[in-house]
Amino acid sequence: MPNTLPFTIDFAGCPADPSSDRSALLDQTRQALDRLHGWQADGTLPLLNLPAARDDLAALAPVVARWRQEAGDVLVLGIGGSSLGAQALLELRDPADQGPRIHTPDNVDPVSFRRLIDGLDWTGTRLLAVSKSGGTVETVAQLLLILDRMEAAIGRDQTAARLVVIAEPGNSPLRQIANDYGVETFDHDPDVGGRFSVLSLVGLMPAMLGGVDAVAVREGAAAVLEQAFAGGDPTGIPAAMGAVVAAGLMRHHGVSQAVQFGYVDRLARFGEWWRQLVGESLGKQGIGLAPVFARGATDQHSQLQLYLDGPRDKLVTVIEPPAEQNPAWRIRPEAAARYGVDYLSGRSLGDLIAAEARATASSLIAEGRPTICMRLDAVDARTIGALMMNAMLETILLADLLAVDPFDQPAVEKGKILTREYLAALG
Numbered sequence: 001m002p003n004t005l006p007f008t009i010d011f012a013g014c015p016a017d018p019s020s021d022r023s024a025l026l027d028q029t030r031q032a033l034d035r036l037h038g039w040q041a042d043g044t045l046p047l048l049n050l051p052a053a054r055d056d057l058a059a060l061a062p063v064v065a066r067w068r069q070e071a072g073d074v075l076v077l078g079i080g081g082s083s084l085g086a087q088a089l090l091e092l093r094d095p096a097d098q099g100p101r102i103h104t105p106d107n108v109d110p111v112s113f114r115r116l117i118d119g120l121d122w123t124g125t126r127l128l129a130v131s132k133s134g135g136t137v138e139t140v141a142q143l144l145l146i147l148d149r150m151e152a153a154i155g156r157d158q159t160a161a162r163l164v165v166i167a168e169p170g171n172s173p174l175r176q177i178a179n180d181y182g183v184e185t186f187d188h189d190p191d192v193g194g195r196f197s198v199l200s201l202v203g204l205m206p207a208m209l210g211g212v213d214a215v216a217v218r219e220g221a222a223a224v225l226e227q228a229f230a231g232g233d234p235t236g237i238p239a240a241m242g243a244v245v246a247a248g249l250m251r252h253h254g255v256s257q258a259v260q261f262g263y264v265d266r267l268a269r270f271g272e273w274w275r276q277l278v279g280e281s282l283g284k285q286g287i288g289l290a291p292v293f294a295r296g297a298t299d300q301h302s303q304l305q306l307y308l309d310g311p312r313d314k315l316v317t318v319i320e321p322p323a324e325q326n327p328a329w330r331i332r333p334e335a336a337a338r339y340g341v342d343y344l345s346g347r348s349l350g351d352l353i354a355a356e357a358r359a360t361a362s363s364l365i366a367e368g369r370p371t372i373c374m375r376l377d378a379v380d381a382r383t384i385g386a387l388m389m390n391a392m393l394e395t396i397l398l399a400d401l402l403a404v405d406p407f408d409q410p411a412v413e414k415g416k417i418l419t420r421e422y423l424a425a426l427g
């Protein structure tokens, strides 16, 4: 089976489990993969059909083209799964892209929100409000505040012409706002959970507004599913092996934290998206794998001491950078010799960060710390699509091994109810 994935993963730095258990985990994962393949075929889990979809992107094309031409700024209002995926994809924006500035103010810190809003020219601003439920308090509050400002500046009709909503069908505050203003609305598939929605309009409309190739993102995701569902040995399927290795480490080696140690700045937001995926999907019924994001090389000077010498409760995945695209900027040999840093002679920053990633992985493995090495062919739309689908598939498979439901998040509801109660109590 040809490996068309834009990354490779090496699990050799992880300790073996008792072999009978490893083979039982692999068997269970093989069955889970077959089940998921069936769900893709009959549409039971629509997330798995998104990579091949194109009509939904075509439906977005007119508004995307219009906004890319007219807008100076776009505010994407949403939080959690309604923002993090878009943020991750927008990191791949070409710095030379001529489209609008895109802001993703997911948090409701009043100071940072106001700083952003105060600087906007309303005529040139477009609003994309995204919420699966249509009732998330942060998103609704931001939208109501902005609508007030915008209407005061340019009037109701002009405001309505600048707003697009993505929400699941049904009665919700966001849908009601959309109806009141008569704005263009796209459906969020009720059967695609927020943290699994990056490959839908939720992640891809903002990406397209930023000129990121949405089809390439989906193609990367499709390659992962194709390889996973081709019927091969699960040991050759990265998401399957990732799930089996993590389950074995949790069961036999006291691992309770997963660290993603990424050496590519453009993938730092991908790390934040992955934290929600792992945290909300697996953390339930007293079970869970606490996701931690660390940034290389920065966190070599901050967290690495802990990972190498602290509690043996972590599985570290080192994401190594691809070969540098433009290695022309190098340290002059004369300068290196003069200042006693000969090892930097003729080296680029790409050489340095790649050496640091390798050194981190090697030193963790030498200390017997469970370590996975991930190598990327490139940092582009196809690669991030593949990384995202690999992470979603691995999470679903690991949930199966841990016997938890990856698609719900019952515990967060309590906090939402209390927030509303505290607000109501303000009188």
Ligand SMILES: O=P(O)(O)OC[C@H]1O[C@](O)(CO)[C@@H](O)[C@@H]1O
Residues within 6 Å of the ligand: 079, 080, 081, 082, 130, 131, 132, 133, 134, 135, 136, 139, 194, 195, 280, 409, 412
């Ligand atoms: O898309 P919505 O419904 O606004 O939800 C936002 C986020 O809130 C959560 O429900 C958690 O509070 C996430 O699962 C979700 O991604």
